Amino acid sequence: MNKDSALLAYVTRLGDNALVLGQRMIELVAAYPELEEELANANFALDYLGQARMFYTCAGELEGKGRSEDDFAFLRDEHEFRNLLLLEQPNGHFGDSITKLVLFELFYFAQLQALAGCEDPRVAEIAARAEKEIRYHLRHNTQWLVRLGDGTEESHGRVQESVNALWRYTGEMFEADETDTIMERAWGGPNLEQLRERWLADIDAILINATLDKPESGWMASGGKAGRHTEHLGYIIAEMQYLQRSHAGASW
């Protein structure tokens, strides 16, 4: 893997993370218990779709083979998606969704901040734009995690279970593979060890605020970044790609 192919792989991965999470959140549209949160979720999902489009367009340009954002989103198979396993996990209940977002966005926000100063101007520009969106998401979702954790006995118990269940998918975010290492050394991308330390400090503070216990660090699931997914991704992709697969080239 050389400098350019690492950048392409990295940017595609950013697009995959944003698309798979956004698609998951869209499943909840018209299913929220409160109108105001319904709008917030749809807004956030659209932010992710917008980011996926920018990253995929950028990837197409880096690749130089004329692939468009749609080719990346709709014409790749499951094993070609390199999103984090955390993001393809089912929505579960409201506490599960909020927990998943806080765990990921704390990492993603720091990742984007680092990328905003990286040496590829296109990636830096997209990261700077996305950073503002995620800054707001984090504010909103962190408040909810604290509200649920420090809320009623029932909400506390349920969201503690969410944290316990999703914790095993957080290790993958900080596992540096060849793509991450080249991105850091050749392009000034984030150092995942530094991100991990910052993330641990941040999540500690939030969990304390939310009166939640931090799970014991144990076995961590990984593989998403290498294209080895849990059973959930296939269903997401089947639904998402159905139209383009059965009516190739269909557009508005």
Next chain:
Amino acid sequence: MSEKEWPLYEVFIRSKSGLSHRHAGSIHAADDQMALDAARDTYTRRSEGVSIWVVRSSKIVASDPAETAAFFEPAEDKIYRHPTFYEMPDGVDNL
């Protein structure tokens, strides 16, 4: 599930600097921070604002519709309160 509704908040948006906040609508929220977020997500999705105020609807003191006559009708026949009886001196163009 509890059937209780969250309290109602009124939302005021300032569309750009220098203008005043105007009532945009209302939202339900369990606390002040949630109200601010909900107002942002509900009423500023299309770049409508640069500043948001939210206030609990129950904190607003409103005039009583039954007292409309006593409140507002006495002003109707006092046309001298409108500045329409002054002769403008020649040469004053910009008033």
